[in-house]
Amino acid sequence: GAGVSQSPSNKVTEKGKDVELRCDPISGHTALYWYRQSLGQGLEFLIYFQGNSAPDKSGLPSDRFSAERTGGSVSTLTIQRTQQEDSAVYLCASSLAWRLIQETQYFGPGTRLLVL
Amino acid sequence: GESVGLHLPTLSVQEGDNSIINCAYSNSASDYFIWYKQESGKGPQFIIDIRSNMDKRQGQRVTVLLNKTVKHLSLQIAATQPGDSAVYFCAESYYNQGGKLIFGQGTELSVKP
Numbered sequence: 728g729a730g731v732s733q734s735p736s737n738k739v740t741e742k743g744k745d746v747e748l749r750c751d752p753i754s755g756h757t758a759l760y761w762y763r764q765s766l767g768q769g770l771e772f773l774i775y776f777q778g779n780s781a782p783d784k785s786g787l788p789s790d791r792f793s794a795e796r797t798g799g800s801v802s803t804l805t806i807q808r809t810q811q812e813d814s815a816v817y818l819c820a821s822s823l824a825w826r827l828i829q830e831t832q833y834f835g836p837g838t839r840l841l842v843l
Numbered sequence: 844g845e846s847v848g849l850h851l852p853t854l855s856v857q858e859g860d861n862s863i864i865n866c867a868y869s870n871s872a873s874d875y876f877i878w879y880k881q882e883s884g885k886g887p888q889f890i891i892d893i894r895s896n897m898d899k900r901q902g903q904r905v906t907v908l909l910n911k912t913v914k915h916l917s918l919q920i921a922a923t924q925p926g927d928s929a930v931y932f933c934a935e936s937y938y939n940q941g942g943k944l945i946f947g948q949g950t951e952l953s954v955k956p
Binding site: 782783786831832 | 851875885886887888889894934940942949
């Protein structure tokens with residue numbers, strides 16, 4: 728049984744470069760979430776997808792951050808012109824379709840991003 | 844610039860004892876609560892959840908208690924084992940927020956053999 732997978736598991740990049748982080752949700756899960764976890768801190772919501780649309784982008788820290796989801800499955804989080812403060816673990820979670828009640832979110836292992 | 848990490852609250856227990864991890868949540872409108880366990884270098888792992896129409900829910904060796912009056916959530920782990928050592932996060936959400944979770948700071952549980 729495949730869980731949520733993310734790639735790459737680790738990414739080191741230079742300040743100013745663009746990075747793409749990928750998330751493969753659990754098969755059949757139509758809701759997908761991106762969170763960020765800075766060193767020693769809790770998780771911070773970034774963006775949420777229901778199908779291919781993103782009803783809530785309120786957590787994206789700046790316009791350098793964007794995300795898309797195609798085919799109702801794989802999602803890509805893109806960070807343009809990376810800065811050192813972008814260094815964090817980026818976590819993806821998926822759940823069954825959100826209706827009137829919350830469904831459990833299952834997390835992937837994360838992508839550890841280090842901006843030098 | 845210098846980055847400063849937060850010092851997580853830490854709970855240290857003896858193997859075999861019961862553990863209680865507490866969490867205060869912020870939004871009285873929250874109607875769903877969940878506990879996650881995070882081991883070093885891994886993503887959060889679902890432990891147990893509870894909806895606001897309940898005040899207690901039990902799983903295998905774990906119990907979650909919800910007190911909406913004081914906006915307090917707790918996780919009880921029975922017969923704590925070394926494998927329970929991890930950081931535990933509580934999270935809340937409410938239905939008109941699209942399911943996004945608001946996470947607490949986390950508590951580090953350390954189990955002494």
